[in-house]
Amino acid sequence: MALRIFGSPRRYVQGPGAIDQLGIEARSYGPSPVLVGDAHVITMLGDRLRGLCEDEGLSPLCLTLEGEITRPAIARLEDALGEQDASLVIGVGGGKSLDAAKALAVRLEKPVFTVPTIASNDSPTSAAIAMYDDNHVMIAVDRMEANPDLVLVDTALIAQAPVTFLLAGIGDAISKKFEADGCQAGSGVTPFGTRPLLTAIAIADCCYRTIRQHGMAAVAACKRKEVTPELEAVVEAAVLMSGLGFENGGLSLAHSLTRGIVKTRDAMNAIHGYQIAWALLVQWAAEERADDDILDLMAFYREIGLPASLPELGMKDPSEREIDQMAEWTMVAPHLANLDRPVDPAMLAGAIRRVETLAGEEAR
Numbered sequence: 001m002a003l004r005i006f007g008s009p010r011r012y013v014q015g016p017g018a019i020d021q022l023g024i025e026a027r028s029y030g031p032s033p034v035l036v037g038d039a040h041v042i043t044m045l046g047d048r049l050r051g052l053c054e055d056e057g058l059s060p061l062c063l064t065l066e067g068e069i070t071r072p073a074i075a076r077l078e079d080a081l082g083e084q085d086a087s088l089v090i091g092v093g094g095g096k097s098l099d100a101a102k103a104l105a106v107r108l109e110k111p112v113f114t115v116p117t118i119a120s121n122d123s124p125t126s127a128a129i130a131m132y133d134d135n136h137v138m139i140a141v142d143r144m145e146a147n148p149d150l151v152l153v154d155t156a157l158i159a160q161a162p163v164t165f166l167l168a169g170i171g172d173a174i175s176k177k178f179e180a181d182g183c184q185a186g187s188g189v190t191p192f193g194t195r196p197l198l199t200a201i202a203i204a205d206c207c208y209r210t211i212r213q214h215g216m217a218a219v220a221a222c223k224r225k226e227v228t229p230e231l232e233a234v235v236e237a238a239v240l241m242s243g244l245g246f247e248n249g250g251l252s253l254a255h256s257l258t259r260g261i262v263k264t265r266d267a268m269n270a271i272h273g274y275q276i277a278w279a280l281l282v283q284w285a286a287e288e289r290a291d292d293d294i295l296d297l298m299a300f301y302r303e304i305g306l307p308a309s310l311p312e313l314g315m316k317d318p319s320e321r322e323i324d325q326m327a328e329w330t331m332v333a334p335h336l337a338n339l340d341r342p343v344d345p346a347m348l349a350g351a352i353r354r355v356e357t358l359a360g361e362e363a364r
């Protein structure tokens with residue numbers, strides 16, 4: 001029998017004021033944690049985080065990530081550390097800061113904590129590291145040997161962030177049930193290299209139901225900058241369930257489509273979670289789901305504020321040629337086997353066209 005592997009963070013802590021636990025959580029790892037964040041986050045939170053560590057007798061060091069997350073940028077962080085000892089790396093901020101901390105932790109062979117200040121994707125929970133080149137093009141997804149030791153999610157911080165980020169997190173999370181189901185139905189494997197686990201299928205299903213049930217109220221709470229039970233539920237879905245769902249359940253056509261979207265005029269500039277929300281509609285169309293189901297999901301997107309068509313993703317008047325090209329570019333994705341049917345460019349272009357046509361109908 002083939003092996004099945006379940007990977008997850010060692011510990012997950014979420015709630016308003018959760019960040020105050022940082023020093024206590026870091027204490028047992030040694031005296032010298034290294035904080036990594038971009039300039040904005042370090043300015044906003046650096047002193048507070050340093051203070052929390054110092055209160056526990058630790059001597060923290062702050063490193064600032066400049067620009068894109070590239071291999072030279074990670075080497076520069078390591079150089080900035082010099083001869084100083086690091087007992088633990090703590091990433092603070094958005095996906096880029098967290099991935100930089102993960103990459104530094106890999107180089108230093110130290111454990112990592114993730115402290116997301118926005119809930120825009122599943123990066124805090126996952127072992128994946130998205131690497132870019134200086135032209136902002138993703139060149140590789142590296143992986144840590146293990147997931148973060150701690151994911152520390154302060155919902156009071158997340159409620160203060162622009163609602164766009166929460167919406168992106170919802171978009172990145174809402175597809176996970178259908179991607180794990182697709183992986184299960186197809187012949188693909190998870191990022192751990194095994195067939196999807198039933199546990200992940202259940203988590204991804206709960207992720208989807210949580211978003212459909214509480215998404216609207218969570219977005220409204222975030223607009224009021226207020227922490228409510230619904231916001232807590234949706235942040236848990238966007239950060240924890242979303243990450244556990246894909247790493248242990250696998251990805252499918254929705255995430256595959258980003259390979260094409262990131263090369264496509266205008267749509268390339270949309271935030272990842274918005275791209276995934278639209279791409280899930282295409283996955284549903286490719287799976288030949290009923291028009292009514294697709295229209296229902298589109299109506300939810302439009303109510304909550306997610307894109308249901310290419311123009312809503314920022315790409316006005318997509319041409320036939322551009323749609324064919326996007327389908328063609330998608331074919332390099334490694335998750336295409338994770339669907340209940342074979343995918344080819346013509347079938348995929350047909351699915352994109354079906355979504356665009358239905359989006360026009362739903363809008364009327």
Ligand SMILES: [Zn+2]
Pocket residue numbers: 121122172255272276
């Ligand atoms: Zn994603």
